[in-house]
Amino acid sequence: MADKGEMRKPKQKSATVCGYPISIFFIVVNEFCERFSYYGMRAVLVLYFKYFLRWDDDFATTIYHTFVALCYLTPILGAIVADSWLGKFKTIVYLSIIYALGQVVMAIGAIHDITDANKDGVPDNMTLHVALSMLGLILIALGTGGIKPCVAAFGGDQFQDDQEKQRSTFFSIFYLSINAGSLLSTVITPILRAQECGIHSQQKCYPLAFGVPAALMVVALIVFIVGNGMYNKTAPQGNIMVKVCKCIGFAIKNRFRHRASNEPKRHHWMDWAEEKYDKLLIAQVKMVLKVLFLYIPLPMFWALFDQQGSRWTLQATTMNGDFGFLIIQPDQMQTVNPILILILVPVMDSVFYPLISKCKLNFTPLRRMTVGMFLAALAFVAAGLVQIQIDQTMPKFPSSTVGQVKFINMIDRPLPIKAGTNVFTLNAFTANEDYLNFDEQFELKLGSNVTNVINVVNGTRSTVVIIQDGPLPKSIKFPDINSKPEQGANAIRFFNGFGSVFNVTVGNQDFGDIVTNSMSAYVAVPQGDAEFRIKKDGQECVYSQTLGFGSSYTLIIPPTFTFGQNCKDSIRPVMDISPNTIHMAWQIPQYFLITAGEVVFSVTGLEFSYSQAPSNMKSVLQAGWLFTVAVGNIIVLIVAEAATLSDKWAEYILFASLLVAVCIIFSIMAYFYTYIDPTEIEAQFKTKVNEDDEDDKSQYGRQRLRWSRKTQLNVTMKPKRPKCEQSKKQIRYP
Incomplete structure (x- = not known):
């Protein structure tokens, strides 16, 4: 049933301020809050x-x-x-309720304390988290996609x-609210994510x-809903998309x-719908199909564009985000896109396009779209070049056929070592x-008297610490991390070579009590100046170290360590993984290229379609x-699964x-495309229909005249009949 209020209520003039409806x-x-909600979550x-959820990059x-594709299918x-x-x-209200529910489910599913967690704070049972997350994403996709075609049109109805x-000014403000919501959310939500929270463990x-x-979605x-009494609501008129699909289906x-008859061929395959649908509708469908045919290559652009939120964000996690005056989180780099949009749209309209026009270059909409696609391709070339530089600075982690070992000498003298060869x-x-x-195991010779056999697990990293055990040296093996620390943090651990137990803290994180000749667990420490507090029996030593992004250190407390004013000087840092050295600023060129491509491609494409x-x-x-946006994201899924490339730059x-x-294919299709004026074509068909109607009326008039003369002749030549018979005779004719 349609909304009775919408069906009965005519479009009436509502209260206005400065000529605009309140x-x-x-x-x-509503649009600002909804876009903040969507882009902030994404x-x-x-x-x-x-x-x-501990999924690998590809998954x-x-x-x-898949989620983005659903958002553009609904x-x-x-x-x-x-x-x-x-x-x-009603569609906006009902789907917004589903939307808000999905966001709430996502937030609940991200609470790591709803299931038991191990000592690292990672939930042991991920099934509940995954189930809630997937349910939340499905509800969000249904809500945000479902209201997408309704909100702007509903605003125009006012x-x-x-x-x-x-109305034109409203759509400009509406577009500004979308970009403002996107910009603020991509700045704020990464900051919120970077905070530490939790009940049993801090994550x-x-x-x-x-x-x-x-x-924000609830707001x-x-x-x-608060504005309900002020809206102009129009009745549902039937969906034109359904009518178009029926017309195309009938023609096919x-x-x-x-197919087997001898009927003459028709000029266009849509002409086979003439038996049921009028020629104006068929002509309109032909115009639509002509543009939709040009849409076929377009999904490839979106396949690259939407990787800003996936591959490019993951790339940023391996880069240095210290801009001096502020620290940028990897997911905050996405803010470059809306900032550049706000700059480039007016620049393109007021500077770039007028200059091209003055140069008398025929920069047609389809040519603009071709340039936009080429710019997006250049953006990914730039991303590939940045990735090559990142790979050159990344540690060479072990393959599945070898293991890696590092050695630390905790003896207060130089020690000759022979490890394998x-x-x-x-x-x-x-x-x-x-x-x-x-490979698997090797012989370790310490000095001239001690020989050990060290077993190595392929694909892993280990540290062998050599300590003094009575008169002879002794080796102890500890497992190391074999990947970059997560989210640009720094993995820090302590080795206690001191003669007694002590406790170490950094900020609100605790390494715990570390016994003699043992290694602490890794603690993730953010970028910046870190102060490590080493405590024992009321005594404290503060050791400071400036940390970058994505490094790993083993901090050695030697046997010669003593609490006092210069205690920090005896602590020795051993760098296991070097910090990220490629700066995030190197991503700006690729963001600039793809945003310029978006402005030229997307804005022009919408204008061309209109x-x-x-x-x-x-x-x-x-x-x-x-x-086409949905299909573009599906292409990413296919390529990511089919092209099993080990190198990301490739x-x-x-x-x-x-x-x-x-x-190239699109440029060829654009070359053969003929621009049309839909209004002119529709006017021609409407004129033809009116002329046909006039012809029908003329033919009907001539037929009536012939019938009238024949009737008069019959009445003149035949004898008169009774009135009742005459009336019967008249009834037989129209």
Whole structure:
């Protein structure tokens, strides 16, 4: 049933301020809060998959793009429901409730204390977290996609026919609210994620990062409902997309039915729908299909564009985010896109395009879109070059066929060591510079008297600490991490060579009590100046160290350590993994290129679709445009799964190559495209219909005249009949 209020209530003039309906205030605020909710949640999503749910990069990317694809498939469903059944207002309200519920479920699923956690704070049973997260994402995809085609159109409905200027200004403000919500959320939610929270253990605060967007979605829903009494609501008129699909389906079925007949061929396959549908509708469908055919190559652009939130964010986790005046989190780099959009859109419209026009270059919309695709390909080439630089600075972690070992000398004298075929000497309280590779096991010779056999597990890293055990040296093996620390943090641990137990803390984190000749667990310490407090029996030693991004250190407490003013000087740091050295600023060129590509491609594409669409089918092309975004994200899934490339830079170059190939195909299709004026074509068909109607009326008039003369002749030549018979005779004729 359609909303009775929407069906009966005519479009009436609502209260205005400066010529604008007050109701649009509620719609703009609703859109700002909703976009904050969506982009804020999405900004931290891939890191949540990797670091909370413990999925690898490829699987995290797959689920991320599956979610984005669903968000751009559901607008078709929302448009059909709004236009054919509930109306825009009820559709927005009902789907916003589902949307807010999904955000709440996501926040609950991210609470690591709802299941038992191990000593590292990682939930032991991930099933509940995964189930809640997937349910939340499905609800969010249904909500955000379903309301996408409704909110802007509902805002346009608030204006009268004579308020074209105000309506145009509204859409500009509406677009600004979208970018403002996106920009603020991608700044704020990564900061919330970086906080430490928890009851039993302190972890990255994903519940807060998801909870704030959930709260904003609830605010968006409340604000929208508060304005209920001020809205102009239009009745559902039936969905044009359904009508178009039926027309196309009938044409295909009718053509298939007459495939073996001798009927003459028709000019266009859609002409087979003439038996059921009028020629104006068929002509409009032809115009739509002509544009949709051009849409076929477009998903490849979105396949690259939407990787800003997945692959590029993961790339940023291996980079240095220290900009001096502020520290940038990996997921905050996504803010570069909306900032550049706000800069480039007016620059393109007021500077770039007018300059090209003055140069008398025919920069058509389709040529602009081709340039946009090429810029996106260049962005991925730039990303590939950055990745090559990152890979050169990354440690060489062990493959599945070797194990790696590092040696630390905790004896207060130089010690000659022979490890397999490697011969070297370690000074007191130092380590060899890099890890050595071994296969399964090797013979370790310490000095001239002690020989041990060390077993190595392939694919792992270990540290062998050599201590003084009575008169002879002794080796102890400890496992090391064999990957970069998560989220740009620093993995720090202590080795206690001191003669008694002591406790170490940094900030609000505790390494625990460390006994003699033992290694503490790793503690994730953020970038910046860290103060480590070593405590024993009321005595304290403060050791400070400046940490970068993604490093790992073993801090040695030697046997010669004593509490006192200079205690910190005896602590020796051993760097196991070097910090990230490639700066995040190197990502700015790739963000600039892809944002410039988006402005040239996306904005132009929407304008082109609007100009080439029939007056009553612009929503059909809008749905088709959103569908290309969904297909683009599906392409990422296919390529990520099919192209099993070990090097990430190679995957970036693969995507760039695919887009260049598609760009060439699109440019050929654009070359043969003929621009049309839908209004003129529709006017021609309407004129023809009117002329046909006039012809029908003329033929009907001539037929009536012939019948009238014949009747008069019959009446004149035949004898008169009774009145009753004459009346019967007259009844037989129209």
